[in-house]
Amino acid sequence: MSKEISIKVKDREGKIRLLTLPIDMNLNLMEAIKLNNIQIDGRCGGIALCASCQCYILSNHILIEKSENETAMLSEALNVKPNSRLVCQLILSKDMDGLEIELAQEE
Numbered sequence: 490m491s492k493e494i495s496i497k498v499k500d501r502e503g504k505i506r507l508l509t510l511p512i513d514m515n516l517n518l519m520e521a522i523k524l525n526n527i528q529i530d531g532r533c534g535g536i537a538l539c540a541s542c543q544c545y546i547l548s549n550h551i552l553i554e555k556s557e558n559e560t561a562m563l564s565e566a567l568n569v570k571p572n573s574r575l576v577c578q579l580i581l582s583k584d585m586d587g588l589e590i591e592l593a594q595e596e
Contacts, residue, residue: 493511493512494581494583494586495508495509495510496510496521496585496586497589498590498591499590499591499592500528500592501528506527510581512582512583512585515580517535517576517577517579518577519542519576519577520535521581522576527592529541529576531577536558536577537556537558537562537577540562540563542575542592543568543569543573543592543593544590544591545572545574546573547589547591550584550585550587550588552574553580555574556578558578559574576590576592
């Protein structure tokens, strides 16, 4: 079984990057994006308190349900859409292979 997945990320400048990411390191998607030198704020450090890592899920993947904290933070954020998620709350897993996201513009 592969220990890597591929995810497409459309950054805030509109550039699409295909990332190959490890799933055996317990990283969240925000950490993986930062490790690939894609600009994303994440000023709260990944604890769902700022929504600066908001993204839009573009593919039809079924992801883990939003936590109460993530739901609460998105309810206060700008530019929220039905497919909005916080990448800091998405732990990389094999089920995310082929995921496509777009980073939301900074508020």
